[in-house]
Amino acid sequence: MVDASESGLSVRDLTVRYQDGAPPAVDGVTLHVAPGQVVALLGASGSGKSSLLRTVAGLVRPESGAVLWDGADVTRVPVHRRGFGLMFQDGQLFPHRDVAGNVGYALSSMPQARRRERVAELLELVGLEGFGDRPVQEISGGQAQRVALARALAAQPRLLLLDEPLSALDKALRSRLASDIRGLVERTGTTTVHVTHDQDEAFAVADLVGVMEAGRLVQLDAPAQLWRHPVDAGVVELLGQGPVVTVEAMEAWFGVRVDGPVALARGALVAGDVGDVGEGGLDVEVVSARFVRGRGELEVRLPDGRLATVFGDAGRGERLRVTVDCGALVRVGSA
Numbered sequence: 234m235v236d237a238s239e240s241g242l243s244v245r246d247l248t249v250r251y252q253d254g255a256p257p258a259v260d261g262v263t264l265h266v267a268p269g270q271v272v273a274l275l276g277a278s279g280s281g282k283s284s285l286l287r288t289v290a291g292l293v294r295p296e297s298g299a300v301l302w303d304g305a306d307v308t309r310v311p312v313h314r315r316g317f318g319l320m321f322q323d324g325q326l327f328p329h330r331d332v333a334g335n336v337g338y339a340l341s342s343m344p345q346a347r348r349r350e351r352v353a354e355l356l357e358l359v360g361l362e363g364f365g366d367r368p369v370q371e372i373s374g375g376q377a378q379r380v381a382l383a384r385a386l387a388a389q390p391r392l393l394l395l396d397e398p399l400s401a402l403d404k405a406l407r408s409r410l411a412s413d414i415r416g417l418v419e420r421t422g423t424t425t426v427h428v429t430h431d432q433d434e435a436f437a438v439a440d441l442v443g444v445m446e447a448g449r450l451v452q453l454d455a456p457a458q459l460w461r462h463p464v465d466a467g468v469v470e471l472l473g474q475g476p477v478v479t480v481e482a483m484e485a486w487f488g489v490r491v492d493g494p495v496a497l498a499r500g501a502l503v504a505g506d507v508g509d510v511g512e513g514g515l516d517v518e519v520v521s522a523r524f525v526r527g528r529g530e531l532e533v534r535l536p537d538g539r540l541a542t543v544f545g546d547a548g549r550g551e552r553l554r555v556t557v558d559c560g561a562l563v564r565v566g567s568a
Contacts, residue, residue, distance in 0.1 A: 239304035241424055242266040242289065242392055247298035249284050258284040260448035271418055271425040273435035276445035277471060282428045283396055289426065290394050291315055302391065318390030320381050322397035326369045332380050333365035339388040355383040358417060375406045382414065386421060393418065393425040399434060411437040432472055444468050463565055474498040474563050476539045486515045486536060487557045496563040497541045504531070504545035505554040514554035519547045
């Protein structure tokens with residue numbers, strides 16, 4: 234019997250290097266994904282998140298480390314024998330097969346009647362009931378990704394690996410399909426690793442979000458914890474939480490004492506009346522102004538030259554006083 238701590242996916246000290254002497258694409262990563270859990274890997278291009286996923290899938294051979302499933306080492310097991318389902322950003326549908334033919338591709342060993350039933354079940358699951366005989370060239374991008382997801386789930390994989398599955402879609406459609414993916418893997422109980430560069434997508438689908446930087450897994454946390462306590466400035470930048478300010482600068486600029494570096498996230502700076510410069514605030518210049526989602530957003534220049542966001546109405550080149558809402562500051566470092 235498999236120990237609970239070993240069940241599911243385990244990655245142990247995994248290192249991937251594509252060329253001798255080159256920096257590792259994956260640098261000593263250790264990760265555990267429990268059965269039924271959804272983990273999203275978030276990071277900028279080149280951070281190593283896709284290389285990690287492809288190594289788990291068996292498409293890339295690691296330099297060192299191991300990939301285990303339920304405690305058994307599968308590092309050298311061929312891709313087709315791992316029992317993992319794969320879905321990539323372009324879906325990679327077969328153009329010569331209709332929707333049903335694509336979904337049923339992995340079910341060729343199943344009796345024909347049962348295969349038709351299974352395909353129909355999967356199309357209903359992804360909201361494409363009645364689409365089976367449609368040519369894949371005649372469906373939308375969002376529908377194509379649903380077909381690809383149904384195909385990945387067809388053989389009831391023990392692990393589902395999604396590599397940027399929604400990156401080619403527009404933002405509104407990405408948001409809807411991210412929610413759909415979360416619902417689908419919850420209903421099927423499928424253990425899932427989801428790679429993305431979009432934080433909203435990662436937060437929507439995952440129980441835990443891992444942040445990759447330069448091949449390393451620098452943080453793995455629940456979405457709320459990740460947002461409230463990013464471990465370093467790199468995570469802050471990836472999440473778009475504003476500039477990181479030192480303890481000394483917070484006291485010198487705003488007269489506020491903090492116990493560690495903080496990020497000036499949206500809402501942390503509060504604008505006073507334009508031109509109202511006085512004690513207890515910082516005199517700043519408005520660099521740019523825009524209207525976003527029903528309110529004005531101003532970019533203001535801090536004393537060190539960096540930019541921060543303030544909600545308010547003012548014109549470029551105007552000056553205003555900003556104070557700090559300490560409740561909206563984001564602490565940077567361990568919780």
